[in-house]
Amino acid sequence: MNLSFEVFPPKKDGSFDTAFEVVERLAEYQPQFISVTYGAGGSKSKKTLEIASHIHNECRTMAVAHLTCVGNTRSEIVERCRELEAHNVMHVLALRGDRPKDMPDEQYNAREFIYATDLIRFIRENSGLHVMAACYPEKHFEAPSMEADLAVMKEKQDLGVEEYISQMFFDNRLFYEFLEKARAIGITKPIHAGIMPLTSAKQLGTSVSLSGSSVPKALSDLIAAYAENPEDMYQAGIEYAAAQIADLREHGVDGVHIYTMNKPKVVGDILRILGGE
Numbered sequence: 001m002n003l004s005f006e007v008f009p010p011k012k013d014g015s016f017d018t019a020f021e022v023v024e025r026l027a028e029y030q031p032q033f034i035s036v037t038y039g040a041g042g043s044k045s046k047k048t049l050e051i052a053s054h055i056h057n058e059c060r061t062m063a064v065a066h067l068t069c070v071g072n073t074r075s076e077i078v079e080r081c082r083e084l085e086a087h088n089v090m091h092v093l094a095l096r097g098d099r100p101k102d103m104p105d106e107q108y109n110a111r112e113f114i115y116a117t118d119l120i121r122f123i124r125e126n127s128g129l130h131v132m133a134a135c136y137p138e139k140h141f142e143a144p145s146m147e148a149d150l151a152v153m154k155e156k157q158d159l160g161v162e163e164y165i166s167q168m169f170f171d172n173r174l175f176y177e178f179l180e181k182a183r184a185i186g187i188t189k190p191i192h193a194g195i196m197p198l199t200s201a202k203q204l205g206t207s208v209s210l211s212g213s214s215v216p217k218a219l220s221d222l223i224a225a226y227a228e229n230p231e232d233m234y235q236a237g238i239e240y241a242a243a244q245i246a247d248l249r250e251h252g253v254d255g256v257h258i259y260t261m262n263k264p265k266v267v268g269d270i271l272r273i274l275g276g277e
């Protein structure tokens with residue numbers, strides 16, 4: 001099964017050593033790729049570049065640099081692409097991003113890219129980078145319908161997107177339904193299933209609520225049962241993620257993308273369960 005991981009750059013300046021250690025440990029699991037997130041405002045882009053470059057050039061693992069366009073001009077995007085190419089980071093996850101809270105109306109209204117599709121077209125026309133895109137098994141929150149969102153996904157493929165990474169989901173049945181609909185409208189490119197291991201109750205209020213992903217009763221029951229006991233919550237969370245991944249593997253999905261939250265131990269523990277240890 002193709003495994004891949006997502007990491008985020010260090011929040012504080014100067015904590016690169018820890019981030020490098022994280023990706024070095026993750027690279028030992030020989031993933032297909034490791035992707036690095038990018039702030040929607042674009043101001044921290046150098047951090048994404050540095051981590052992605054370390055993954056490619058030091059860990060000898062394929063790096064995917066996320067790139068958002070809501071806060072960037074065309075010339076900035078050209079510059080970002082040139083920097084990535086100069087470091088031999090040849091894969092980007094092209095995203096729109098969400099409007100940062102501190103972005104003034106004037107800047108938002110004058111933005112040069114409206115949708116990820118505008119960015120994908122632009123990158124394809126102005127660089128030699130391979131382009132991936134996001135997709136949403138439970139539909140993007142702004143899309144009027146699943147069909148409209150799938151049409152956007154198909155448009156991304158028509159523009160040259162080579163692979164997709166999905167938003168996190170906790171109910172595999174929703175992913176299989178989505179996959180069937182995507183294939184039915186001619187989306188043939190690989191779709192990596194996004195899995196977020198929930199190892200603390202706190203994550204529910206942060207990453208999960210931001211993603212808009214639904215939480216099935218089995219998972220919310222588990223959180224309710226273990227919320228007060230961090231060790232049991234951790235174990236239950238990795239077991240849930242491992243069970244999701246085992247089922248995805250049985251269904252022959254193209255790949256599983258783990259949102260690692262920069263915790264290689266979580267990945268190691270999940271892989272041990274999957275390996276039957």
Ligand code: FAD
Nearest residue numbers: 037038040066095096097115116134140142143149165167
């Ligand atoms: P789009 O594809 O532009 O879609 C946004 C909405 O517009 C959708 O409702 C879509 O249906 C609609 N739409 C798109 N194109 C068109 C069109 N041509 N015509 C009409 N409607 C259209 N955010 C970050 O800031 N940094 C990250 O590193 C990051 N990484 C992510 C990784 C993954 C795997 C995922 C799933 C999301 C990530 N995000 C990240 C969040 C992402 O930026 C948000 O989900 C954002 O709201 C949408 O981005 P998008 O690229 O999917 O946008």
